[in-house]
Amino acid sequence: MGFSTTAEFDQAYQSVQSAFASGTTKNKEWRRRQLKRAWWMVEDNKKRICDALYTDLHKHYQEAYTGDCSNVQADILRTLKKLDEWTKDERPEKSDPLNFLGRATVRKEPLGVTLIIGAWNFPVSLLLQPMIAAIAAGCAVILKPSDVASATQDVLMEIVPQYMDQDAIRCVSAGSQEMGYILEHRFDHIFYTGSPNIAKIIHAAAAKHLTPVTLELGGQCPAIVAESANLDLTAKHIAVTKFMNSGQVCLNVNHVLVHPSLREPLVTDLIRHFDTFLGGKANSPDYYTHIINKRNFDRLENLLQKTSGKIVYGGQRDRQSLYFAPTIVTGVKPGDSLLSEELFGPILPIVDADFDTAISRTREGEHPLAIYAFTTQDAEKARILNETQSGGVTFNDCGLHIAGRDVPFGGVGNSGQGRYHGPHGILTFSHLLQKAHKMTAPVTPPFDRDGNDTTFAAGSKWVLGVGVLAVSALFVTRDQVVAFGSKWLK
Template sequence: MNQAKQLVSEQRTFFYTGQTKNVEYRIRALQQLRVGIEKYQQRILDALRADLNKSEAEGYGSEIRIVLGELDFALEHLEEWATPKSVPTAAAIPDGVSTIYAEPYGVALIIAPWNYPFQLAFGPLIGAIAAGNCAVIKPSELTPTVSHLINDLIQDVFPREYIAVMEGEVETSTELLNEHFDYIFFTGSTGVGRIVMKAAAKHLTPVTLELGGKSPVIVHKDADLKLTAQRIVRGKYLNAGQTCVAPDYLFVHEQVHDALIALIQEEIQDKFGNDVMKNSDFPHIVNARNFDRVSRFLEDGKALIGGRSERDQLLIEPTVLGDVDWSSAIMQEEIFGPILPVMTYQDLNPVLDEIVRRPKPLALYLFTEDEQLQEQVLNQVSFGGGCINDTLSHMTSHYLPFGGVGESGMGSYHGQQSFDVFSHHKSIMKRSE
């Protein structure tokens, strides 16, 4: 019996004992996880620095703090979420009582990516535990220091028959996907998402796919340009652009293009210094293969800001690229790096038509005070989620489900939705004899 098969068998046996269905058991597990994260906090930060060159401030703010926030929210609300919900009964059944019970699926597989390797492993895990499941985590092999850290932390906190980690390369993921899990939660590229969904189909296993895509930013002529520049820079260059909801390309009204570019340049200098290539805290590209892929995009237009790269350091400076159009190579795939192509418009309608014709983006960001324009964009364009007059902040709210649509994903999580996504909602009608 291979390792994956043995592990799934052990976890399914433990799940059938019914211990994880006890709400107090789940609460204790989440409390233990929180203690473990606090114990390993410095090691987490050191691992993020080693694999991605994230500063302690960025590592804590974009990974640990978000996970702790999700943990605390789940601990606060778990008893309420797990309580059976009474709902109205149809008038045709006057003696009926209707109730919805949330029950765990069983053994869940969580496949985590490399770009936020701690947050995107433990965020789904919180939902799996809160809902009463056992879980196997497969961390990304592209961030090996974080992967080892996750394994050590989980082994320290939980027995393997409850929560476990399987490290390894692509072969390990394939081995795991060959097993019959009760739920699969995958975060990663659209291409690999198709592979995961195909594997899940063999066992009719339900899946959540958190994918990506080309997320547009639209800046109208009435936007507060200084604030817009600040929020675009923060959203685009966090983690060197290696963020699934990072602004992928920018459309700005031609009347404010030059002013916005100048303010973006000022904001980059304020945030990262006059020479980002000498900034020891700016994250690097995860590996040489991704560096080569992203750096090729620098040839697709004219660098209005930045444009330098250093392969030995896996470093690409924050760049804004002009002289691009819909046919440019940089507009054909998700960038996942610190390069922002910019185009202008006079009439927004053709831009929206082009966006709608392409795969549905994971996020969309619109900067305008025009409420009619806001409603037009929200009604016309399908996308996972987003912000008006901001970037990224929608994914930090416990009250907003986070996920994609179409090629950008399937299903959503965060807050109560993390509990719901790992739960089967069983409908029961009770009648008197």
Template sequence: MADLQYTPIEEIEKIHASLQAGFKSGRARDIKYRKHQLLQLAYLLKDNKDRFNQAAGLDLGRSYPENEILEHYVSLEQIKYTFDNFEKWTKPESAEFSIYFGARPQIRKEPKGVVLIFVPFNYPIMLLMSPLAGAIAAGNTICVKVSELLPATSSLLAELFPKYLDQDLYRIVNGDIPVSTKLLELPWDHILYTGSGRVGKIVAAAAAKHLTPVTLELGGKCPTIVDPRVNLKVAAKRILWGRTSNAGQTCVAPDYVLIPKNGEEAFINALKEAYREFYPNGTTEPGNIARLPNHGSFDRVKGLLDDTKGTIILGGETDREAKYIAPTIVKNVGPEDSLMKDEIFAPILPIITVGDFDEAIEFINARDHPLALYIFTDDSKLKEKVFSNTRSGSCVCNEVVLQIPTPGLPFGGFGASGNGGYHTGKYSFDLFTHQRSTLTMPNWMEVALASRYPPFSSRKSKLVETLSSPSFPPRDSVYNPRGWGKWVVGFLTLGASILWTQRKNLTAH
């Protein structure tokens, strides 16, 4: 596969202008043409599955089966769902009934315009195809910047885009920091960035100069609370899978475990059993565990392991030349440990013991809001307590990561983990859609609306009050249940008295 060719800096403005012209042409707004381009996008993946699997192996050391499970089939499902449903999403919505019903108030679904999507290295196909499908369905023209850490995948996308998609409407740009910087100097109608919080701040600051709306998906440290009473064998398998898939380079992967001290030993034994089941011949065999994208990432993760004060109980092996970090479990990890400073983004799972679940909740709430929060428990009250007393992008019980491909759920962060939501079907469509309010006021409503004109009078004021002033229940009716209670008791007493009187009269006769 050819070396990655960066897009020349001087071409960036020309691409931007071409996409603006493409949007003004109106071709991207045609429903049938959108459907055609979505179908082309699907076949771009289907026709080249083996080539994308090969590229993932070259870039990330990811095996074909893992790549198909994590990216290929999920992406196709997202495109298919959008293809099947987006036409109805484009229909105008009528506003709720009001005194302005005669004006036929509606919400039109219109494309935002020319949008920019930054795609990270860890899931370059899934995190491209989902928002790209939504942006196409919404009628936008689109510029895509794929991570330069993926030369094979980025080169393949640059080759295939012109063969399958309309280049007047959808373009791939490749390059490193200077290319990204040039892109951010230009005015866009929306920017979607997925990556680190450090770069997210740069993107947001650049977008602010043009008042460009921005959606940020930034990750963070996703906590996992484990109730020792749960099926620990199942919990350990799911947590270990979520932590080690794609070499732990998943923004919603469980980043650390919080467990009461009395359950730690049993949970560690369950992790060891799952570890042996996952890697019966060891983890170094090709395809068993993906690799990190470059030596800089390896050195960062190796430094975390070297500096930890915790005890490595499984894994710990590393190979810089191969950019390999073994799946690693670390216990006796403290709140200030090197593994707890930032998102690990590698197949390393720290275990932190707590006194009880209240302490676990306090631990989570003392830190930035995570992109995902997990709890493993069969206690519905404990689940509700965690859900209700924490804040996160998503909150999942007895599973990890699978909230991402689940249809009908938005994917988005909160606070330091990002803002906005997209990813599944309509949420990506909505992200790149402007909901435009419309009214068409008929002349016959002038009778009802004439009171707004001067000269003003008490008669006009009274008419406006009659038409527009809302009524409320008594001020104490919500917080003082006795206000209604006395009436309920009164009516029940009255009803009982009437029934007793009627029964007495019948008996007398």
């Protein structure tokens, strides 16, 4: 399937602009209907989606279904259940006593037309989960699937028009050249998941229109293994993370900083767990996700060729099939090629570092999306939280901090800006509109502009108004004053 033409994009852009302007997307029933149809879109096409993911990434059906289908459906059901709660107006607890004759509310207004740009590593969930939040917030949406995962892109381009309201939700395909044209247009919000390099291009384009952006990126997420760590569980959790999607996960463990005395037993446990996951064979390409394309394969190959470390496990790879086995490398020093960038692959460098050194090295680099610290000491946990900065921290596991229900997910600095998941996604696509309501009865002095005395009723309003104001500031709550004033100042 080819990319969308400029004429096709222009038509889609005008359609969603008109739909939002009409107020259609603000209707709660419209939002619910679209969310329900999105659930059925995934349900009816889950086999097609998983087959496409196998074509793009050689991803096993179970891993594909879990990572790109069931999580999306669970997100939809949760959003439907909580939609009214997450989108309702909010009342500040207290107001300035001088404004007691009014009341204030905060309304979540949809930002407008949003552009959501997906990623290739989870090409369905990283596109549809932001879409769910945007729809729930009441926005119109243009979806741009990753063109790198081309088979999955083609499926999405076909099924989105079949299920979603085509006036307000459109899916367009685009390569780098087409994206340049798309980014010339004004959007009310841009949501991008991918690499920092592309994020800078998108951010620069958005700045021309002062368009707010959410950037979900990545970084070199370290696993810090202290002397008190349970090595077997540590190795198991690290191996699971590195095994998933062939390490092509933004929350993946990039490298391990381990106390020198624990390096050998940790590596032994890592090898044992990798063997277990691979059915007892280090070289097992049949049920293991492959690298997305030759460009990324060559990047990993080049980094591995340049390392000064030693491959102690794995290392098998085949450029033709894009299979790259889980690979453990020891003896990696600061400045090594394997520490020069986010690996985003199945290579696991092991770096000797005591706890102090691990913290200092983590602080030296860009802020990662996550830090995984394996320790049983509360003092060490406190140091991780107080002396480092990251998108999130998990102790004695990997990625657990994003598994909590309705917790915000996002990076900081080079690992991203903004957040979503649960109610935080709705806030991302919303403007918090402040509404103030003032009583219509005037509070005036007992004389007019010409100096003439006015009626007793008008004067009594003034006296009563000032009196109530004074009393309210000292004795009564805002709600009581509003009720009192409303009754007597009519």
